[in-house]
Amino acid sequence: MTYIRPEFRHPELPTNDLGYTKQNYEGSISTLCAGCGHDSISGAIVQAIFEMSIPPHNIAKMSGIGCSSKTPTYFLGNSHGFNSVHGRMPSVATGANMANRDLIYVGVSGDGDSASIGMGQFAHAVRRNLNMMYIVMNNGCYGLTKGQDSATADVGSKSKKGIPNPFEAIDLAAVALQLGATFVARSFSGDKKQLVPLIKAAIAHRGFAFIDVLSPCVTFNNNPGSTKGYEYVRDHLAATNTVDFVPMREEITACYPNQTSEEVTLHDGSVVHLCKMDDKLNVHSRQSALNMMQEYKDDGRILTGLLYMDPDSQELHENIDSAKKPLRGLTESDLCPGSKVLDNINESLR
Amino acid sequence: MKPTDTANPEYYHKVVDCQYACPAHTPVPEYIRLIAAGRYDDAYMLNWESNVFPGVLGRTCDRPCEPACRRGRVEDEPVAICRLKRAAADNKDDTAVAAAMPKIPKKKNGKRIALIGGGPASLTVARDLMPLGYEIDLYDDQPAGGGFMRSQIPSFRLPHEVLDQEVNYITDMGVTTHYNHYVDSLKRVLDDGYDAVFVGTGAPRGRDLKIPGREEADANIHLGINWLSSVAFEHTSRIGKKVIVLGGGNTAMDCCRTSLRLGADDVKVVVRSPRKDMKASPWEIEDSEREGVEMYENHTPKEFIVENGKLVGMRFELVRAEYDENGKRSLIPTGEPDVIMDCDDVCIAVGQDNAFPWIERDLGMEFGKWDMPVVDDVTFQSTLPKVFFGGDAAFGPENVITAVAHGHQAAISIDLFVRGKKVAERPAPGTNLVSQKMGIHEWSYDSPVVNDVRYVVPHEDVGKSIKDRKLEVELGFDVATALNEARRCLNCDAQTVFEEVKCIECDACVDICPTDCLTFTENGKEEELRQRLSAPANNADQAILVSDKLPTQRVMVKDENVCLHCGLCAERCPTAAWDMQKFTYHVTKAGQ
Ligand SMILES: Cc1cc2nc3c(=O)[nH]c(=O)nc-3n(C[C@H](O)[C@H](O)[C@H](O)COP(=O)(O)OP(=O)(O)OC[C@H]3O[C@@H](n4cnc5c(N)ncnc54)[C@H](O)[C@@H]3O)c2cc1C
Ligand SMILES: Cc1ncc(C[n+]2csc(CCOP(=O)(O)OP(=O)(O)O)c2C)c(N)n1
Ligand code: SF4
Ligand code: SF4
Ligand code: SF4
Numbered sequence: 001m002t003y004i005r006p007e008f009r010h011p012e013l014p015t016n017d018l019g020y021t022k023q024n025y026e027g028s029i030s031t032l033c034a035g036c037g038h039d040s041i042s043g044a045i046v047q048a049i050f051e052m053s054i055p056p057h058n059i060a061k062m063s064g065i066g067c068s069s070k071t072p073t074y075f076l077g078n079s080h081g082f083n084s085v086h087g088r089m090p091s092v093a094t095g096a097n098m099a100n101r102d103l104i105y106v107g108v109s110g111d112g113d114s115a116s117i118g119m120g121q122f123a124h125a126v127r128r129n130l131n132m133m134y135i136v137m138n139n140g141c142y143g144l145t146k147g148q149d150s151a152t153a154d155v156g157s158k159s160k161k162g163i164p165n166p167f168e169a170i171d172l173a174a175v176a177l178q179l180g181a182t183f184v185a186r187s188f189s190g191d192k193k194q195l196v197p198l199i200k201a202a203i204a205h206r207g208f209a210f211i212d213v214l215s216p217c218v219t220f221n222n223n224p225g226s227t228k229g230y231e232y233v234r235d236h237l238a239a240t241n242t243v244d245f246v247p248m249r250e251e252i253t254a255c256y257p258n259q260t261s262e263e264v265t266l267h268d269g270s271v272v273h274l275c276k277m278d279d280k281l282n283v284h285s286r287q288s289a290l291n292m293m294q295e296y297k298d299d300g301r302i303l304t305g306l307l308y309m310d311p312d313s314q315e316l317h318e319n320i321d322s323a324k325k326p327l328r329g330l331t332e333s334d335l336c337p338g339s340k341v342l343d344n345i346n347e348s349l350r
Numbered sequence: 351m352k353p354t355d356t357a358n359p360e361y362y363h364k365v366v367d368c369q370y371a372c373p374a375h376t377p378v379p380e381y382i383r384l385i386a387a388g389r390y391d392d393a394y395m396l397n398w399e400s401n402v403f404p405g406v407l408g409r410t411c412d413r414p415c416e417p418a419c420r421r422g423r424v425e426d427e428p429v430a431i432c433r434l435k436r437a438a439a440d441n442k443d444d445t446a447v448a449a450a451m452p453k454i455p456k457k458k459n460g461k462r463i464a465l466i467g468g469g470p471a472s473l474t475v476a477r478d479l480m481p482l483g484y485e486i487d488l489y490d491d492q493p494a495g496g497g498f499m500r501s502q503i504p505s506f507r508l509p510h511e512v513l514d515q516e517v518n519y520i521t522d523m524g525v526t527t528h529y530n531h532y533v534d535s536l537k538r539v540l541d542d543g544y545d546a547v548f549v550g551t552g553a554p555r556g557r558d559l560k561i562p563g564r565e566e567a568d569a570n571i572h573l574g575i576n577w578l579s580s581v582a583f584e585h586t587s588r589i590g591k592k593v594i595v596l597g598g599g600n601t602a603m604d605c606c607r608t609s610l611r612l613g614a615d616d617v618k619v620v621v622r623s624p625r626k627d628m629k630a631s632p633w634e635i636e637d638s639e640r641e642g643v644e645m646y647e648n649h650t651p652k653e654f655i656v657e658n659g660k661l662v663g664m665r666f667e668l669v670r671a672e673y674d675e676n677g678k679r680s681l682i683p684t685g686e687p688d689v690i691m692d693c694d695d696v697c698i699a700v701g702q703d704n705a706f707p708w709i710e711r712d713l714g715m716e717f718g719k720w721d722m723p724v725v726d727d728v729t730f731q732s733t734l735p736k737v738f739f740g741g742d743a744a745f746g747p748e749n750v751i752t753a754v755a756h757g758h759q760a761a762i763s764i765d766l767f768v769r770g771k772k773v774a775e776r777p778a779p780g781t782n783l784v785s786q787k788m789g790i791h792e793w794s795y796d797s798p799v800v801n802d803v804r805y806v807v808p809h810e811d812v813g814k815s816i817k818d819r820k821l822e823v824e825l826g827f828d829v830a831t832a833l834n835e836a837r838r839c840l841n842c843d844a845q846t847v848f849e850e851v852k853c854i855e856c857d858a859c860v861d862i863c864p865t866d867c868l869t870f871t872e873n874g875k876e877e878e879l880r881q882r883l884s885a886p887a888n889n890a891d892q893a894i895l896v897s898d899k900l901p902t903q904r905v906m907v908k909d910e911n912v913c914l915h916c917g918l919c920a921e922r923c924p925t926a927a928w929d930m931q932k933f934t935y936h937v938t939k940a941g942q
């Protein structure tokens with residue numbers, strides 16, 4: 001037995017366009033509980049970013065506090081990162097993004113981190129359409145502090161302690177939709193087939209891309225009576241669509257005959273290809289997404305997949321017409337353009 | 351695919367690559383752990399039970415285990431399994447080992463067995479049958495036991511004290527030895543009333559090379575194996591200054607190195623084939639070259655050149671190898687002028703053959719191709735039910751460990767035969783599978799996957815060793831290096847055992863596995879399934895383990911090929927659906 005991750009890898013590991021293997025995207029060995037859903041999400045992030053051939057140094061990982069927020073240590077060990085304060089990842093991410101718009105922001109948070117202490121921060125990152133991927137590893141509890149019910153726990157759901165939760169749950173995906181998020185999806189840590197392409201699409205999306213990932217806490221919330229355990233989630237999952245993220249050149253996988261396919265082209269020319277299980281969902285309509293989510297919820301089912309996206313969205317930098325390059329690249333003459341320019345500004349304000 | 355039947359003892363056995371490849375199925379990882387723990391006596395005895403000559407084999411084994419070693423599939427070099435075995439032999443406590451030897455019953459079972467030939471095959475039969483109360487007569491034409499281990503393998507590779515000790519462990523069990531006794535009639539042996547006879551006479555006839563000049567130069571032309579044994583028994587102590595050795599096998603390597611030690615200063619090994627086709631083990635070629643032997647490839651011997659009745663040189667034709675689509679080689683003359691090499695002596699080491707002039711052909715024993723007796727490759731019984739064969743005598747020249755493996759099997763047959771049982775009904779191997787989990791994060795073994803590259807065995811100074819035929823060249827690992835080398839072993843006998851009913855499909859094992867061995871996926875046909883895994887399972891020699899259907903209708907598939915046996919899958923599994931279980935596999939021995 002060892003507790004150190006061996007350095008040997010499969011000799012035939014595929015390489016991506018940069019010549020890297022998945023190993024170049026790994027982080028340190030996880031210290032989370034064995035079987036924690038969060039680890040699978042870390043694995044999906046590694047897989048997605050490896051497949052997208054993003055140079056690790058072009059990524060900044062942002063997180064708050066919680067088991068979920070610890071995960072950036074366990075993926076993308078060669079990327080930048082900021083492990084912030086409980087619930088404050090959105091404001092730190094906003095600052096970082098404002099200062100350097102060239103980096104790709106991968107935010108991970110927990111349901112406690114985002115739906116309780118960080119709710120206010122979360123809301124503003126969404127409404128500003130901050131250009132980032134924001135994943136909530138949603139286990140319905142505060143894992144790190146030993147499993148208290150979180151604000152996403154369903155009414156009546158029981159955690160390990162066995163006491164039914166008396167409060168109404170916050171559905172972060174619905175909140176994000178209502179607050180103007182331009183990409184909203186839901187998935188399950190145990191379904192990498194769905195999650196990996198969603199992450200790729202979320203990263204390619206320009207603007208705030210939100211993914212609510214159900215991620216069972218094996219230690220405190222994986223018991224009978226919980227609506228966030230592996231078994232319950234698997235039994236109640238329903239997918240709106242399967243998603244395939246296709247960089248421009250590649251071939252698209254075919255849908256099953258009983259499915260309709262739809263393609264959404266993103267700003268960079270890549271394509272999100274959907275095979276729809278339920279034709280009623282219009283991924284370009286917030287209304288449709290909200291209705292469908294409610295419908296499935298009333299039915300006791302959890303709707304997953306890509307729920308909404310606006311491929312033409314304007315992200316924060318475009319909206320406020322901020323500097324076109326990272327602040328570190330601005331020279332003295334950019335920042336101090338001289339008295340002539342000042343005179344002009346003053347003149348325009350008279 | 352059907353769920354893998356892991357109850358079949360061969361499934362997990364195959365995962366322990368080294369043990370599976372070892373003809374005697376020595377439990378390698380177990381003895382390596384014992385060495386790492388400093389338990390040399392236990393490591394020695396575990397070896398001894400399987401391969402009977404740990405000290406000999408730790409120096410001379412052909413090591414089929416090493417090319418098979420898993421480590422060679424994840425990095426450049428396998429574990430130095432063979433030389434670790436030597437570390438156990440070198441560091442054992444002789445008194446403790448002598449005390450651990452099996453007790454020999456004073457009261458015999460009344461059955462008498464004759465062993466013809468005193469090599470490793472016969473000695474193994476004796477080792478297995480003596481503890482059961484048999485009375486054994488061993489006949490060999492040499493002055494001491496050991497067969498080719500004594501007469502052929504030179505002392506600079508295998509010191510006599512090491513050989514003597516291990517031969518004596520067996521003869522001291524009370525074997526009646528008849529040395530300097532050439533058996534010239536099988537009939538007479540049978541007439542002596544033995545209950546069974548084992549033939550372990552090896553392949554004692556060296557091949558000759560009938561080309562012009564052979565007869566005239568006879569005084570300076572030596573048949574490799576005859577010459578080596580004459581050196582070993584000190585009938586020969588000199589050779590000319592310039593020596594040509596013909597042949598590219600291990601016998602040639604021993605001849606050229608022995609020549610250097612008997613006074614030659616210009617030794618050439620000349621082979622007909624390209625160098626890459628030479629049969630000698632790479633390490634033997636390397637050792638010879640280190641001592642200054644030169645290798646010439648693609649030279650076909652044409653003539654011994656004799657002047658004034660004395661050998662003065664050899665003529666060779668230059669050839670190149672061509673291979674047809676079946677890989678069959680032909681050597682085509684290049685047309686270049688012949689090459690002449692001066693020499694004083696030549697050793698011919700171009701192969702050996704079996705020879706059974708002493709077996710009468712009217713005894714009812716069937717002989718087949720190449721005038722070889724027909725022998726069953728499982729029971730080692732000949733068509734004369736009382737007579738069993740093993741070692742090089744059975745199917746042609748192999749090596750010591752194969753002779754030992756044959757010996758064990760033949761002993762089982764002899765014991766069954768003498769007790770009136772069917773020899774074809776072989777006892778099943780003894781296997782066991784025991785969980786190594788002791789608690790949360792607690793395991794009964796430690797397997798850090800170290801990155802160290804293979805440690806090199808130190809050698810005696812070349813100048814010194816070529817002056818002394820008996821000075822051992824390899825010095826063996828010291829204890830500290832042996833420990834480091836032992837830590838390179840991946841513990842492939844710690845099996846990853848999967849129990850589908852416990853699996854909640856959380857992906858933890860898949861995510862943690864450093865070598866992408868694990869996949870949850872839909873079942874399919876093997877060929878196609880192998881391509882759909884986390885990493886393609888292209889090594890068809892290695893099994894893939896397929897589970898029963900899981901709740902999501904998928905299966906767990908594990909590619910055994912490059913699993914590091916690190917145990918992280920089991921450590922990260924929340925429900926212990928994966929467990930690390932120690933697998934033991936013991937070839938059942940006679941009487942068990
Ligand atoms: C030069 C050389 C080097 C080798 N080096 C290695 C090595 O490094 N590692 C390795 O694994 N293998 C090596 N081998 C091969 C190995 O020695 C043999 O495969 C092995 O010893 C075979 O064992 P055995 O029990 O079948 O018979 P042998 O060891 O050949 O013993 C047979 C014995 O029977 C005797 N005998 C034969 N006929 C009669 C008779 N009619 N009456 C009485 N006695 C008889 C022979 O003289 C001999 O002593 C080497 C072989 C040679 C030739
Ligand atoms: C300001 C502040 N308040 C409270 C805490 C204690 N605390 C640590 S983690 C946590 C909840 C984490 O829950 P979640 O974000 O869902 O993460 P999980 O562990 O479930 O992944 C709390 C309340 C804290 N660290 N900081
Ligand atoms: S406490 Fe729960 S959320 Fe935290 S690591 Fe353990 S299983 Fe995961
Ligand atoms: S790593 Fe160890 S157990 Fe595995 S094949 Fe090599 S020697 Fe044997
Ligand atoms: S022991 Fe488990 S985790 Fe380690 S390499 Fe083998 S399958 Fe992978």
Ligand SMILES: [Mg+2]
Pocket residue numbers: 066068110111112137138139140141142143150
């Ligand atoms: Mg949580």
